[in-house]
Amino acid sequence: MRRTSAVLLLLLAACQREPASDAGPVRGGVAASGLEQAAIASGAIADAAAISPFGLFQRDHEAGRDALCVIPGKGGALRFGLEANFGEEQSCRGQGQARRTGDKLILSFSGGDRCIVVAQYDGDQVALPGVVDMACADLCEGRGTLEGVSFPRIANDAASALRARGRGGDPLCEPQ
Structure with missing residues (x-):
């Protein structure tokens, strides 16, 4: 028993x-x-958690070029600049600070309405969500929108990001 x-x-x-x-x-x-x-x-x-987001992300297409640069900022912060083109007089452009959280990049645009976008980051690409805050509409001209724009990586160094230029020839990421 x-x-x-x-x-x-x-x-x-x-x-x-x-x-x-x-x-x-x-x-x-x-x-x-x-x-x-x-x-x-x-x-x-690749282990995306081990890949720095510094560098240049860019895609050429029929309507133009979409580009995102990510560079180091003061005190370990990240800075970024982006431009997305959708044809004549239809584009979006902005700069600001970024913060990495796991597989996300939180993009906080400088300017009046405080547009914040939580983008997916996998080490090879930054993809913006299909829906963004209405405050982000101020970054765009014409019928342009940041919704669903993706940026594949083409360079993984800050120097390449600093050389990136927008459609008008001005730098996407300005040195501090």
Whole structure:
């Protein structure tokens, strides 16, 4: 009887354990799946949490060019400038400060209405969401909008970002 009670007690204790999680370690506030961790460990994909956002992100298309530069600012802050073109007299342009949080870049535009955009950052690309705050409309001319614009990385250094120019020839990111 005692042996049976001991076995039942052990089985009951085993049932009380917390189930094992299939999520891997937490990277930048986001739990990485086991498959993602294996791909990072094997070198099949880059670990976005380890890739600095400094550099130039740019895409050429039929209506023009979309460009985003990210450079270091004072006290470890990030600074950025962007321009998105949608054809003649339809574009968006702005500058400000950025903050990285996990796989996100929080872009706070300088200026009156305080446009803030939370962009997705995966190390190779910065993608703006499909819906942005109405305060961001002041950054755009014509029917231009920042909604859904993406910027693939073309350079990963601040010097390239500082050389980036907008449509009018002026720098996207100004040195401090």
